[in-house]
Amino acid sequence: MQLEPVKFTPNDLAKYPFLKETAEYMGKIGLDIEELTSPELGSILSRAEERVNHAILYVSTGQRRENPVEIPSFPVAIILALATKNSFIKKRYALAEAKQAHSDFQFESSEKLLALARNFDWDIELNRDSSIPLEFVLGFADYLRNVTHLRDEKWKLINRFLVDGKVYLNQHDVARLLQEEVQRRIDKRLDTKELPPFPQKVVEIAEQLNVLAKDKIGEAEMGGFPKVVSQSAFPPCIVALYEEASKGRHLSHVGRFTLTSFLVTIGMPPEKVAEVFKTFSDYNARLTLYQVEHIAGEKGSGTAYTPPSCSTLQTHGVCVNNDELCRWIRHPLAYYKRKQKTMPTPPQAPEKT
Amino acid sequence: MSSREFVYEKFRGFYNNPSLAVPTPVGFAQREFAFLLFRERVMARHKGFANPKTLSAFLKERIPSDVYYSCAYYENPEADMDKKGWSGADLVFDIDADHIPTSCNKIHDEWRCTNSECQFSGGFNGKGITPETCPICGGVKFEVKSWPCDVCIDTTRAEARKLVDMLENDFGFASHEIRTFFSGHRGFHVHVEHEAIRSLDAMGRREVVDYVMGTGLAMFRKSRKDLPKQKKGAKVFSLNDYGWNRRLKNGMRKFILNATKDDLKEIGIKGRTEVILQNKDRILKECVEENRWSNVKGVGVETWLKVAEHVRDLESAQIDTVVTTDIHRLIRAEGTLHGKTGLLKVEFPVSQLDEVDVFKEAVAFKEGSAKVLVSDAPEFRLGGETFGPFKNKAVELPTAAAVLLICKGRAELVT
Numbered sequence: 001m002q003l004e005p006v007k008f009t010p011n012d013l014a015k016y017p018f019l020k021e022t023a024e025y026m027g028k029i030g031l032d033i034e035e036l037t038s039p040e041l042g043s044i045l046s047r048a049e050e051r052v053n054h055a056i057l058y059v060s061t062g063q064r065r066e067n068p069v070e071i072p073s074f075p076v077a078i079i080l081a082l083a084t085k086n087s088f089i090k091k092r093y094a095l096a097e098a099k100q101a102h103s104d105f106q107f108e109s110s111e112k113l114l115a116l117a118r119n120f121d122w123d124i125e126l127n128r129d130s131s132i133p134l135e136f137v138l139g140f141a142d143y144l145r146n147v148t149h150l151r152d153e154k155w156k157l158i159n160r161f162l163v164d165g166k167v168y169l170n171q172h173d174v175a176r177l178l179q180e181e182v183q184r185r186i187d188k189r190l191d192t193k194e195l196p197p198f199p200q201k202v203v204e205i206a207e208q209l210n211v212l213a214k215d216k217i218g219e220a221e222m223g224g225f226p227k228v229v230s231q232s233a234f235p236p237c238i239v240a241l242y243e244e245a246s247k248g249r250h251l252s253h254v255g256r257f258t259l260t261s262f263l264v265t266i267g268m269p270p271e272k273v274a275e276v277f278k279t280f281s282d283y284n285a286r287l288t289l290y291q292v293e294h295i296a297g298e299k300g301s302g303t304a305y306t307p308p309s310c311s312t313l314q315t316h317g318v319c320v321n322n323d324e325l326c327r328w329i330r331h332p333l334a335y336y337k338r339k340q341k342t343m344p345t346p347p348q349a350p351e352k353t
Numbered sequence: 354m355s356s357r358e359f360v361y362e363k364f365r366g367f368y369n370n371p372s373l374a375v376p377t378p379v380g381f382a383q384r385e386f387a388f389l390l391f392r393e394r395v396m397a398r399h400k401g402f403a404n405p406k407t408l409s410a411f412l413k414e415r416i417p418s419d420v421y422y423s424c425a426y427y428e429n430p431e432a433d434m435d436k437k438g439w440s441g442a443d444l445v446f447d448i449d450a451d452h453i454p455t456s457c458n459k460i461h462d463e464w465r466c467t468n469s470e471c472q473f474s475g476g477f478n479g480k481g482i483t484p485e486t487c488p489i490c491g492g493v494k495f496e497v498k499s500w501p502c503d504v505c506i507d508t509t510r511a512e513a514r515k516l517v518d519m520l521e522n523d524f525g526f527a528s529h530e531i532r533t534f535f536s537g538h539r540g541f542h543v544h545v546e547h548e549a550i551r552s553l554d555a556m557g558r559r560e561v562v563d564y565v566m567g568t569g570l571a572m573f574r575k576s577r578k579d580l581p582k583q584k585k586g587a588k589v590f591s592l593n594d595y596g597w598n599r600r601l602k603n604g605m606r607k608f609i610l611n612a613t614k615d616d617l618k619e620i621g622i623k624g625r626t627e628v629i630l631q632n633k634d635r636i637l638k639e640c641v642e643e644n645r646w647s648n649v650k651g652v653g654v655e656t657w658l659k660v661a662e663h664v665r666d667l668e669s670a671q672i673d674t675v676v677t678t679d680i681h682r683l684i685r686a687e688g689t690l691h692g693k694t695g696l697l698k699v700e701f702p703v704s705q706l707d708e709v710d711v712f713k714e715a716v717a718f719k720e721g722s723a724k725v726l727v728s729d730a731p732e733f734r735l736g737g738e739t740f741g742p743f744k745n746k747a748v749e750l751p752t753a754a755a756v757l758l759i760c761k762g763r764a765e766l767v768t
């Protein structure tokens with residue numbers, strides 16, 4: 001059974017301006033970056049600015065306009081986001097467009113959703129096996145590419161119907177995965193290293209957007225860790241590794257890396273961390289300190305490493321002795337933060353008088 | 354001639370044989386090759402070859418003890434790691450007896466503490482899986498003597514069988530898209546080179562690993578077991594016919610059918626064992642087939658979860674998790690010699706997995722013989738013949754057997 005190919009209308013392109021057909025449409029109207037600042041095209045530029053502006057403030061893309069403005073405003077908004085050279089804005093903009101698309105995906109027919117997914121070259125079909133009450137079947141590789149950032153256990157491949165290379169999905173699932181695909185694609189477009197010179201007007205708008213973003217960045221950034229290292233807030237996996245290391249037992253490579261990066265990230269000085277490994281009989285103070293500092297980002301690469309997530313630790317058999325709190329977190333650092341918050345502040349040692 | 358020189362000469366002869374078939378993986382020119390050099394005993398990495406001819410010339414001249422190529426495809430295989438330009442990688446699985454407890458490692462695997470300060474004279478030693486630390490001095494470095502035997506091979510073969518079954522039925526690869534190899538030592542390698550998986554990142558590959566190992570099944574989530582009593586109904590435990598559910602269902606059927614009192618006790622089921630053993634037929638029909646798991650009075654969801662968890666362990670395949678998730682991994686090249694055995698890494702069709710005699714297919718040195726003094730070796734099979742056991746004995750052996758014993762540190766050449 002061959003499906004009638006769905007033809008995307010200008011209304012579709014306005015809703016989903018990231019489709020391949022948009023490039024065709026843009027080619028026909030022949031928009032030039034230099035002309036953007038002309039009064040006739042002013043409405044396109046202002047709609048583009050609004051897209052990015054709303055993304056920064058509300059993670060949304062603002063009110064839609066008539067198609068001849070709406071459709072070209074998307075590629076122009078990409079240019080604006082690029083011109084900010086601001087990774088926060090770029091990320092936020094990609095997320096906003098993806099979320100907007102997601103809310104529209106949910107109201108599409110199965111056939112339209114299928115056509116949208118195929119526009120991204122997904123290996124996807126409608127399910128014809130009536131014994132499985134799910135509408136879509138998607139090749140597992142396309143599935144895996146798009147669940148990377150989805151943390152709920154329902155997205156784990158093992159918890160899906162995987163038959164003959166295909167993952168069975170309902171409409172909501174496909175809409176959610178398409179959101180990821182849209183975000184990834186826009187992220188990629190915004191990752192361009194070689195930028196053209198931008199017209200003065202574009203540079204000015206970009207500067208305004210950067211000012212706007214400044215306040216938001218402060219809010220979004222995660223607070224650091226308190227100065228005091230509280231061992232009683234360690235997650236069970238770290239407790240186990242810490243005890244093994246203190247007893248001089250040999251840790252697996254993953255275990256050693258996890259413990260070291262965890263301790264360093266929560267603010268233990270590298271010399272102190274190296275001491276944890278002291279009891280190893282193959283302990284070599286200088287070498288161990290070097291390795292710890294490497295993970296801390298002080299020597300060598302310069303990049304600081306953070307410990308792997310809970311699911312990675314599970315894969316490599318490092319996740320042990322799960323407790324109640326583990327259910328709610330996905331990362332050993334999140335456990336530590338959470339636990340620390342719920343703990344009473346340690347009493348100050350009485351001052352000697 | 355020293356034993357080492359003897360082995361070197363054999364390896365040299367092998368790589369200089371005019372009929373040598375060098376490995377020709379797909380994307381040949383985009384692979385990084387690496388070699389452990391026999392003489393220099395160093396790893397030569399970041400080599401790239403335009404065609405099999407240049408690789409062949411390299412092998413003839415440098416005589417490696419081990420040959421590897423990257424599972425990855427690179428734009429510049431010879432560049433430094435961060436400048437190679439990763440463009441994809443095969444999906445690779447390694448199943449090795451070193452990581453899987455077998456019933457035979459107590460018999461043929463030995464270890465000795467190499468800490469010079471070990472209070473036990475000559476270094477504390479024992480049999481079986483090497484401990485993490487020396488019980489006497491706490492040292493962590495050991496000299497390990499392992500042995501590739503038929504039990505090791507059959508244990509890893511069973512794991513490979515389960516893996517291949519998942520790759521075919523769940524992941525949908527045709528059997529000709531799955532390449533199976535004997536590693537040349539104590540296990541199997543399984544490669545998938547399909548276009549669809551090449552661009553998978555480490556995260557995606559981790560999902561594949563979790564699937565194969567049975568990690569992260571929602572039904573075993575802790576919070577599920579913590580559900581208050583009244584909420585635990587038949588619906589809490591239920592199995593369908595797809596993906597891992599199907600594997601659990603088939604596994605439960607098999608387990609219950611064959612279960613003895615001891616089997617049930619071993620997985621922590623007490624008290625209810627009689628009810629289960631006396632109602633096997635009902636359980637198989639009403640629970641397994643009809644999914645009415647609350648039908649057997651006195652056997653609740655906790656018990657079924659226990660059985661299912663055990664079945665999960667039986668049905669999952671034990672692979673080396675680090676190998677599959679590493680998108681830059683170097684893997685042994687097929688058709689080359691394993692430095693620890695002098696055996697070949699050999700490919701065989703997936704359909705042969707259950708019966709392939711690896712100790713026959715992997716023999717590289719088919720001519721001549723040598724006299725060796727064997728310190729200690731269990732009975733073993735090679736090239737269709739059986740040898741040993743030997744203990745401090747001088748014997749004339751076919752070349753392949755002599756090389757194997759020397760490489761495994763169990764014999765010296767008699768000159």
Ligand SMILES: [Zn+2]
Pocket residue numbers: 466467468471472473476477487488489490491492
């Ligand atoms: Zn010792």
Ligand SMILES: [Zn+2]
Pocket residue numbers: 455457458461500501502503504505506
């Ligand atoms: Zn064995």
